[in-house]
Amino acid sequence: GKVPASNILASAPSDKNLAAWRELGCRTTHCNLEVVHGSTLVFLATKPHILPGVLEEIRPAVGSHHIVVSLVAGITIQTLQRLLPPWTKVLRIMPNLPCVVQAGAMVFSRGSNAGDEEAALLKSLLSSCGLCEEVPESYIDIHTGLSGSGVAYVYLFAEALAEGAVKMGMPGALASRIAAQTLLGAAKMLLETGEHPAKLRGDVCTPGGTTIYALHQLEKGALRATVMDAVEAATNRACDMAKD
Amino acid sequence: MSVGFIGAGQLAFALARGFTAAGVLAAHKITASSPDTDLPTVSGLRKMGVNFTVSNKDTVKSSDVLFLAVKPPIIPFILEEVGPDIEARHIVVSCAAGVTISSIEKKLSTFCPTPKVIRCMTNTPVIVREGATVYATGTHADVEDGKLLEQLMASVGFCTEVEEDLIDAVTGLSGSGPAYAFTALDALADGGVKMGLPRRLAVRLGAQALLGAAKMLLESEQHPGQLKDNVCSPGGATIHALHFLESGGFRSLLINAVEASCIRTRELQHLADQEKISPAAIKKTLLDKVKLESPSLSVASGSKVSLFTNKSKKN
Numbered sequence A: 001g002k003v004p005a006s007n008i009l010a011s012a013p014s015d016k017n018l019a020a021w022r023e024l025g026c027r028t029t030h031c032n033l034e035v036v037h038g039s040t041l042v043f044l045a046t047k048p049h050i051l052p053g054v055l056e057e058i059r060p061a062v063g064s065h066h067i068v069v070s071l072v073a074g075i076t077i078q079t080l081q082r083l084l085p086p087w088t089k090v091l092r093i094m095p096n097l098p099c100v101v102q103a104g105a106m107v108f109s110r111g112s113n114a115g116d117e118e119a120a121l122l123k124s125l126l127s128s129c130g131l132c133e134e135v136p137e138s139y140i141d142i143h144t145g146l147s148g149s150g151v152a153y154v155y156l157f158a159e160a161l162a163e164g165a166v167k168m169g170m171p172g173a174l175a176s177r178i179a180a181q182t183l184l185g186a187a188k189m190l191l192e193t194g195e196h197p198a199k200l201r202g203d204v205c206t207p208g209g210t211t212i213y214a215l216h217q218l219e220k221g222a223l224r225a226t227v228m229d230a231v232e233a234a235t236n237r238a239c240d241m242a243k244d
Numbered sequence B: 001m002s003v004g005f006i007g008a009g010q011l012a013f014a015l016a017r018g019f020t021a022a023g024v025l026a027a028h029k030i031t032a033s034s035p036d037t038d039l040p041t042v043s044g045l046r047k048m049g050v051n052f053t054v055s056n057k058d059t060v061k062s063s064d065v066l067f068l069a070v071k072p073p074i075i076p077f078i079l080e081e082v083g084p085d086i087e088a089r090h091i092v093v094s095c096a097a098g099v100t101i102s103s104i105e106k107k108l109s110t111f112c113p114t115p116k117v118i119r120c121m122t123n124t125p126v127i128v129r130e131g132a133t134v135y136a137t138g139t140h141a142d143v144e145d146g147k148l149l150e151q152l153m154a155s156v157g158f159c160t161e162v163e164e165d166l167i168d169a170v171t172g173l174s175g176s177g178p179a180y181a182f183t184a185l186d187a188l189a190d191g192g193v194k195m196g197l198p199r200r201l202a203v204r205l206g207a208q209a210l211l212g213a214a215k216m217l218l219e220s221e222q223h224p225g226q227l228k229d230n231v232c233s234p235g236g237a238t239i240h241a242l243h244f245l246e247s248g249g250f251r252s253l254l255i256n257a258v259e260a261s262c263i264r265t266r267e268l269q270h271l272a273d274q275e276k277i278s279p280a281a282i283k284k285t286l287l288d289k290v291k292l293e294s295p296s297l298s299v300a301s302g303s304k305v306s307l308f309t310n311k312s313k314k315n
Helices: A018-024 A032-037 A051-061 A077-083 A097-101 A116-129 A139-148 A150-167 A172-193 A197-204 A210-220 A223-243 B010-022 B040-048 B056-061 B072-085 B101-108 B124-128 B143-154 B164-175 B177-194 B199-219 B224-231 B237-247 B250-273 B284-293
Strands: A009-011 A027-029 A041-044 A067-070 A089-094 A104-110 A130-134 B003-006 B030-033 B051-053 B065-068 B091-094 B116-121 B131-137 B157-161
Touching: A009 A032, A018 A027, A032 A051, A041 A051, A051 A077, A067 A116, A077 A089, A089 A116, A089 A139, A097 A104, A104 A116, A104 A139, A116 A130, A139 A150, A139 A223, A150 A172, A150 A223, A172 A197, A197 B224, A210 A223, A210 B250, A223 B237, B003 B010, B003 B056, B010 B030, B010 B040, B010 B065, B010 B124, B030 B056, B040 B051, B056 B072, B065 B143, B072 B101, B072 B250, B091 B101, B091 B143, B101 B116, B116 B143, B116 B164, B124 B131, B131 B143, B131 B164, B143 B157, B164 B177, B164 B250, B177 B199, B199 B224, B237 B250
Parallel strands: A009 A027, A041 A067, A067 A089, A104 A130, B003 B030, B003 B065, B030 B051, B065 B091, B091 B116, B131 B157
Antiparallel strands: A089 A104, B116 B131
């Protein structure tokens, strides 16, 4: 409820996705320049290879009152500033999928002309979608590896949990729901108690009980290292893609 | 108070050294006995000023607190031998892994109606007064007897009372623990040497690192996971190293080790309870010496010995 839908204008070359926007009450157009003329806060949400062309297109219309926020993966602030007028206030953000359910994790960085006011505006706007923190630009690729892609790791883990339960005799649909709720509950406890995950883990482990037996299996499988490998691989890939 | 050790090996030596260094006991108040005088620890004990004898009976007579510091398979021989000399005043403390209080009480009760038995599990760092000890009191041992032992063992490190059924787990963790640490230290030193450090320095630094870390943990309220995080700067050396440890399943190896030691302890206890001990498990010379002390103990060579059915004849 931060912004009325009628104040949002979205543009795209074809009508493919625009219907969804209109359903929310937003206005739509096929003209990028119209978006720039009619808005103060402009989000760039194209695929990476499209962006340079779009920036060239809107460049003449970008003024010092505009705040340009790029969600485009792999395009650095340096590149954005190079392709836009020198006075442009630029910010770069990396969200993740659960922004859709207002439980997202987003990080953003400022360009040279973006000041405290712009950062505060963006943060206040985005906090409605979840956790939003300002970071040095070098953290953005790491955020991709941790949380952007990280969501997929969690889906994988949830699937595996449920599969284990099915193996032990529980129906799949029920197992999936419980798996998801388990992850949600554990995450909520982490966020709300602020305790170290190792401590929370220890709290669940009764001596000689079921949990410690299970954890031993996870350790045998070097789960921790595998997860670290995953975050590292995704981060490195993000860095490599940005260089292309 | 006088303390006696049946057995004059590593454990007796470590405890005697620890007690005397702590000042809770004068060396001349300690007696240790063993039929084997060639043990390297025997001369160490003598140098300390401990009374050394080859007669286990003498040790029993001159002690209030009697430590059974022999290997688990020897315990039944010892109990058979010194049983007649155990009196109600004695506090018998068994340090043998896997030997239950009830098996000791059962054996001693043929000689003494209410033997005070305490079972304890300690570890070798008692020698430098940083031992880890737990104990469980037997049927006839009073609260004061437990407290007395606790005072003694607390002078050489950490000591607390536990339920007897936890003692095997303690064996796996802190009983065997120093061995895991020595292995880790050896390897850490190798790492240091590989990267260019002289061996002695590498060993010294590795040991100090573990000592310091352990001290931090003991003195901190924080979870070891948190303390680990505190060392890991983002993108730094330590986190890179930790990733290697995790990839190698470091944590699970340690869990496996503690588990294996605990399970083996229980196996040995089970074997002992079945009262089948192969004489080959006991050094032949030692066995001969025991036979010399108690000629009425008959051991059929080549077959399994059941010691709990052979009663020694009293003269």
